[in-house]
Amino acid sequence: MGLLYFWRDKLMEHMEFLEQLNTYSIKFLRLQFVDVAGNLKNVAVTSENVGEVLKKEMTFIHNGEKVLFEPDLESLTVLPWRPREGAVGRIYGNLLLPNDEQKIICPRKFFTRFNLPLxxxxxxxxxxxxxxxxxxxxxxxxxxxxxxxxxxxxxxxxxxxxxxxxxxxxxxxxxxxxxxxxxxxxxxxxxxxxxxxxxxxxxxxxxxxxxxxxxxxxxxxxxxxxxxxxxxxxxxxxxxxxxxxxxxxxxxxxxxxxxxxxxxxxxxxxxxxxxxxxxxxxxxxxxxxxxxxxxxxxxxxxxxxxxxxxxxxxxxxxxxxxxxxxxxxxxxxxxxxxxxxxxxxxxxxxxxxxxxxxxxxxxxx
Incomplete structure (x- = not known):
């Protein structure tokens, strides 16, 4: 039953995210991440291809190696300087190695392991x-x-x-x-x-x-x-x-x-x-x-x-x-x-x- 509840919650989370994209008329979504040196990078996808992102199937080449984008759906923000019609959204995410997701290569992923209450x-x-x-x-x-x-x-x-x-x-x-x-x-x-x-x-x-x-x-x-x-x-x-x-x-x-x-x-x-x-x-x-x-x-x-x-x-x-x-x-x-x-x-x-x-x-x- 625990696994069933997990997938149910995931499905609801994905549906809420897609609803947000529709509410804000987001046509383009920037998948932003930070490299080891701290530089901000991004890959842009259209709203039609967001499904790949939600299913953690979005891969690309970064610094000579194939990486997987793990989205943080709660970080969705509309970029206010872009037009409202066909708006541009932004989410943060972490980079993973498709064949070794346990190896942490992303500073943001590493940081999320800790709790800093201050x-x-x-x-x-x-x-x-x-x-x-x-x-x-x-x-x-x-x-x-x-x-x-x-x-x-x-x-x-x-x-x-x-x-x-x-x-x-x-x-x-x-x-x-x-x-x-x-x-x-x-x-x-x-x-x-x-x-x-x-x-x-x-x-x-x-x-x-x-x-x-x-x-x-x-x-x-x-x-x-x-x-x-x-x-x-x-x-x-x-x-x-x-x-x-x-x-x-x-x-x-x-x-x-x-x-x-x-x-x-x-x-x-x-x-x-x-x-x-x-x-x-x-x-x-x-x-x-x-x-x-x-x-x-x-x-x-x-x-x-x-x-x-x-x-x-x-x-x-x-x-x-x-x-x-x-x-x-x-x-x-x-x-x-x-x-x-x-x-x-x-x-x-x-x-x-x-x-x-x-x-x-x-x-x-």
Whole structure:
């Protein structure tokens, strides 16, 4: 009987989903997922082919291997900037290997295994740049400046309104400290929901910027100064937050390349734990690179480890952070297959960087 109830519930869930597609006149459905590095990807299908998605039969090639899309039907959202007639919907999902669904290759799938009861607020920033002159900031305003110095007001307004239509609350917005820098602070949510929300918010920012004829950059290093960041604020009881703080500080040396995944993240930043994590006995603020994969960052909070939060020494550069990560038995056992995939990506980045350096040196001779 249990199996019968399971399939009955599945059928009802599928019927409700199809009814939603019809109610919102959704013609195209974007199947969105996040790769190991944290980049948002998608495959679009028409409403006529949604049956394959519901039956978990939608396969495609990603990074040279055949993958299966596992839909999260509760994540359905209509993209509000697209026409209402023949509307475009979006759902998140996870990637599986068709012949080995138990092997976890998707950071989002990995993250869903854990329960994070703490509420988390997040603040993130991005640069608005002119499209014609690449990397030219849209203005030269400073922290919390107003118009006419601040030329990002209208765009931020459109972003906030769009996010609210998609069910994402914004607590505040304004101009950042650097030329063209914009800041958004999202309302606190349960930790389990945050990675999807942050990923969606970045997607909306890029889309709205494009519609304004501008480019939104999340590259962490700009104007020859350390700039952009994502700040996670963890809220909870003192006992909870104190344990979490000790855990994060203990993990920092081994997991630093998850918090700071790019070579540029190590330029100009003081190598001190207090620059990344702040704790006042009430809440924790964790500052990471805007390119850090939020699913991996928050998954780290679920590691069972003996805390040793005594003066951790952080990496001097990307290479040292990479070596520490590669030698971590703790992280290798925790992440499993994802560990090796993430390591491979970072090793390639490091190799490509030094290859370019040597090529430029040879050309200079």
């Amino acid at each position: 509420e988390v607020a997040v603040e993130f920033s991005f640069y608005l740049q002119e499209k014609v002159q690449e990397k030219t900031p849209v203005d030269h305003a400073g922290l919390w400046d107003v118009s006419p110095l601040d030329l990002g007001e209208n765009l931020r307004r459109d972003v906030v309104l769009t996010l609210e239509k998609m069910g994402i609350g914004v607590k505040y917005s304004g101009h950042g400290a650097h030329p063209g820098e914009q800041v958004l602070g999202l309302k606190p949510v349960k930790g389990n929901k945050l990675p999807d929300i942050l990923t969606t918010a970045k997607f909306v920012v890029r889309t709205i910027a494009e519609r304004h004829g501008l480019n939104a950059s999340f590259f962490p290093y700009h104007h020859k100064k350390p700039g952009l960041s994502v700040k996670y604020t963890f809220l909870g009881e003192k006992e909870e937050t104190e344990k979490l703080y000790q855990k994060i500080v203990t993990l920092l040396p081994e997991a630093e390349i998850i918090f700071r995944p790019l070579i540029n993240d190590y330029y100009g930043y003081p190598q001190k734990p207090e620059n990344f994590i702040f704790y006042d006995g009430d809440h924790i603020v964790l500052t990471v690179s805007p390119k850090a994969n939020p699913y991996l960052v928050l998954s780290l909070l679920a590691i069972e480890t003996n805390v040793n939060a005594q003066n951790p020494v952080l990496a001097a550069d990307f290479g040292q952070a990479l070596r520490r990560f590669s030698e971590s038995t703790k992280l290798r056992e925790f992440f499993g297959e994802l560990f090796w995939r993430y390591l491979k990506i970072k090793q390639k980045s490091y190799f490509d960087f030094w290859s370019r350096v040597h090529e430029e040196g040879d050309n200079g001779d």
